[in-house]
Amino acid sequence: MPTVAGGRPPVTPPPGRGHARHGRWVVPAVVTLVLACGAGFVVFWTGGSTAGGSRAVAPVLVTGIGGRIPLGTGFDSPWTMVQTAGCGYPSHTERGVDPTRQTCRVFVVLGNPSPEPVRMADHFPDLVDDRGGTHPAVREPPGRAPVVQPGQRLTSVVFTYEMARERRPVRLEGRLIQAGPIVRVPL
């Protein structure tokens, strides 16, 4: 059972089910990718962790999981919310699953009820672990961040991070849209 963000430490997956587990992930991964592309968005994968604390930029909006985070000053501003977050997913490498690391996935919904399009941030929020380590999300493929059109809602935004297996995520912190506020979501 993977660790729900902020919960107990992850447990090593049961042996002998690696192939089945890998197969189990193929369909959700493909579906996620297809849905993300269909929504005009991309899935983010990480390229390892970076030691050090989070960037200190004010002001910071603090909202928990499930809370609507306004990304502007008006009640009709773009908004986002973290739907689920958790670690303990297998960390796949070119040589198979790395037993010393884990993948964390943060599922986000983003809506733009405003009459103006907004562009997603080039650098997406970092995941901060229980020792203050900051883990950046790295976008693939590279390119300009997508635009969220008026009225559009993105439902398949998945931030993916990797970190040492014994670490726990404690918060998500960063920008969702360009020129938007820095948000901090305790996990």
Add this chain to the structure above:
Amino acid sequence: MRFVRVAVAGVLLACLTSVPVAAHAGPAARGGDCAPEFVIADPNARQYEQAALGAVYTLRIEEEGPPRVRARLMRPWMPPTPEGPIARADIDGDGCDDLVVGSPHLSAGDHPGTPDLGYLPGEDGYVQIIWGGTPARGQMDATTVLRPPVRGRHGHFGWSVAAAAGVVAVGAPHEDAPGVPDAGAVHLFALADRRVRGAPRRLAQDTPGVPGDSEDGDLFGWSLAMADLAGAAGVPDLVVGAPYEDDDGGGRQPDGQGVTHAGAVTLLRDVALPRTPAGTQFRLPSAEGLFGYALAASRSAGVANLAAGAPGAGAVQLFRGTPGGDPSPLRVLRGPRSYGFSLALAGDDLAIGAPDEGGGTVTVVPLDGPAEPFVVGGGPGDRFGWSVAGAGYGRLLVGAPDRGRTGAVALVPIGGDEIVWFAPGDGTIPEPPSVYGEPRWPHERGVAVDFGSSVG
């Protein structure tokens, strides 16, 4: 295979969760032994492994005394409307209210009659009518699907809905006019015997008889209301909000001219009759006022009332019907910023939501008389008043979608202080279902995050 699993689990859940409702089907607050009674939506809920699939709950609330709620997660895979009211009217004339739920961020599949398994995330949108009826007649889950007449327009069909006997109006505010993006449109469906009759009529500001001009970013159809307000007696009139319209004079102007985003409200008389529409446009000039962001209309005891919110200006314009004429402005109610974000006419009262004021407030204003307004508020960050609806017997249902992790709904006695809260997982409201069997990963668990975004 994935859909099959979801479908099987959904059917099982629907069967299981429907038993208590049928078993306790006592006298309902409205419409005799009709069901469902009220609907609450969580547009961003996760069910099974489906991100932001949404969840729709039906509630039956006992008539008087301490509220006893019979809650049920309805048709687990049916996505709800993300923002704005759910329409309620006796569309088929059987004496039971029917509910119209829009899903502007999903697109229906190509298989008529099988909407539940045939949708995908998209920008076209679709609408379902949930037919009210007695449980004994097995009509609790009967639905009729309305689709946008033309696919691929990405107009967010279902962003707003309104209904009356034999007619349903559906807003698509991001639908383009030729060469004009996001001008907006409304599609009018005639129904008989629970079936759509004929092709829907498209109404936009470039339709003959409709006042105004289709301009870039007007978002005509953002909000809708329907009631017998003017024109022929007993024939519904349609009210359409275009809150991002600029007050820029006659003729088609570029976006951003004149009083920007002042908004406009258009009354179209007797829309159920097959003739060229005749309309009147109302304004409340205030830059960024967003007049028409929310609407509410009703005819009660022979008196027609119309309310239009301008939450950018913190104002609500109240109109009153006149014999033989259009409704005329009665008074402007003022409040804090976001005042008028949501509206509901409940009996002799108007409920006005201001979710961005502190933890959010709802102000209940008597339509007549000098009585003091009744104001009720939520806790910090609740966004109390995001949605509001009358719940009968002097009560309101108020959505607070950011209360706690799941969001919540309050049953508020008008003038009283014994607010009763409901939220998924509280023992009354079920939580969204997880994947069939034991969830192994966080994203396989059902999660409620926005409960109360829509109530109706």
